[in-house]
Structures are given as C-alpha cells and as structure tokens.
Amino acid sequence: MNQSMAIDDLVSVAQAEAMGELDAPMMAIVLSSDQSYDLPIHSLETDADKARWGLILRAAREHVEADAVAVLYPAWTTVRRKATDEQAQEAQGGDEENPEDDKGPIDTLFVQLHTRERIYWRGFEQIRDPRHQRIIGFRRIKALSSDYDRDNAPNIAAWLSSLFEPLPDEGVESDVDQELANLLEEPEVSAALYPRQLRSLH
8 A cells, every 4th residue: 555645545535525514524434455344433531441442443444344434533633833033033023824713712623544564644634614503614634644664653543553553463352352353243333334435225
C-alpha cells in the first residue's frame, strides 16, 4: 500500500462524507489488500466507548487480515502556535493570516491512518454555511497534521494501541480473544464487514 496516496484518498473520502452535512460522520475504514470495509462508530466519548471500539477494530482488522485501519471523526480543538519574537511583534498589529489563533475552539475533521509501523494524522477546519450551518469546505490545519511511529504515538491514540498486536499461538485462546469473537457477532459489526459493493446484498 502506498501510504502517502492512501492518506490522501482517505482525506477525500472523509471530506466527501461530510460535505453538505450538519455533522461529519464518525467512522472507521478497515483496509484489506483488495477491499475496504466501513464501520460507523456511534460514540467515543468515554473510556469504555474507546476500549470497546478498540477491540471491535482489532477484531475486524484480524478478521479480514488488513494491514491498515483509518478512523475519521469530528472534534472541537484549540490550536495555539508558539510565536517567535518577530511574529509576536507583528501580532501586535493583528494577525490576519492566522485568525484561528485568536478565536475559540475550531470545528475540526480528523483523519487518521493506522498502519503497522506508522500513524498518519491530518486535521481540517470545517467551513460552514453561515445561514444553514452545513459543511461547505475544509481548510487544512498544519499544526494538527503529523506522522508518528507507532511507539511514539500521542496518548490520544492509546485506545488503538493494540490494533496490530500479534495473534496468540495456534490453539491458545484468551479471554480477550473470546471477547473479540463475540464482538464480531454483533449486528453493527457483522453487517459492516462486507465490501461496499456487496453490502446492499447482505
């Protein structure tokens, strides 16, 4: 998989899903070698939600032997840059190029691509129609766009730290493996584990 191309494709998918909507959908895409599988995520508000969905995505990834998982979600963020002395002097006269630095939280769409070695993270401000508040465009936030080695991932991504943990030895089943098997039987997961073009037949 060409990872730089994959993250660009995922950004396009995420923006297309959100365009014209009041809220961007929260979802995961499990990327196997020849198909992609969508899993709508209902909530990541609590630690319990994150733990549950971390297991679901690991189960889904193992089920289709995928080498990558993407997570797309909206969030409110506050971006602050560390200004140099020269920038600080310029800011006294007003900073028109970075108005978000002086405002409150930014309505943001995040796109994450998790692979075995790296995490690719992109953040975009969601531009809304002032009248109807629907999403009409996106502006990339450079301060929220980074790549990480999996071992150096920020704490906010810790709920997906076990995504690529190795399978147990053949014939050995742990409590976690049984929980993963049970999660795969849940309707919201089993219905999602079909390629897009086959899902209408399921």
